[in-house]
Amino acid sequence: MRAIPLTVTALAAALALTACGSGGGSGTNSKNGSACEIGTVSVQVGSASVAPATGDTGEVPVSITNQSAPCTLDGFPGVTLKAGGASVTVATQSGAKTGKLKLAKGDSATFSVSYVRGKDGDKASFAATSMTVSLPGGDATQSFPWKYGAVAGKGSAEKVDATVSTFQQAGD
Template sequence: MRAIPLTVTTLAAALLLTACNDGGGSGGKNRSASGCAVGKVSVQAGSASVAPAAGDTGEVVVSITNQSAPCTLDGFPHVEVNQPGTTVTLKPQKGAKAQTLKLAKGDSATFTVTYVRGKDGDGKNLKAESMNVVLPGSDVGQNIPWKYGPIAGKTSQGDPEASVSAFQQAGD
């Protein structure tokens, strides 16, 4: 007689656990119990290939190093570029495929922000002062100064010529 209530209880528990995951796999706002989060990982802009002149393409590498318990990066980083009065979310690079990376304590991953430098004085440019990086599974971001010049706008400041790559494992 106990088999039926035990089976129902087990099934109910499994359904509740399944409901905790929203199934999202892209962007920075998906939820995951083992997601990497700012404060448990360090996030910093590393080496950059700065676009020297208007129309040139530059790349900024962002490094993530796990400082805590194992965690998972699942999806794309959520990157917002900020100028006073304007915040623009960068889209993933065309054709990029997100992969799930598991980071043990001390492991690192990177992603790249690729941008086209805008011409000084062009009203379509995003005169970025910072970028906010939010990792998948977290709502807390790391603000990083933007010191790479204006980002060209395709049609306006809200449509920048910039994108974000997928995460890549760093190191061995």
């Protein structure tokens, strides 16, 4: 009868150890220092190729530079567009595949947000005023102004005609 309490105790200990250091979110475990996190990287929105008129496509580049210990981007960036109290999550590019991208201190990566310009004031367009960026494996976000006009909806403003690309190594 003594084997059951030891087995239960061992199982409980194994589960407790597994739970330690859980970083939450998806992707690489952030608590052991391997996932790139907002706060240890700089995030900048570059000069956009703005869609000039309704129906045109624009592209907003985002760059990430590691400011700390080596880290890994393992997954897709998260992008949410916001307008007032409403928000919509931008989908990843259809067919895009991601892999692990390791960044040493000073290394950079980029991704882009492609969007179709919507008609200002149209119910089927999302009048975004800001864009929030998150990295895989972490919960922190950073917000940037959206100065590129309304984003076309796919049937309604709740699903925007915009996509996020995968991370690409920048520089060398």
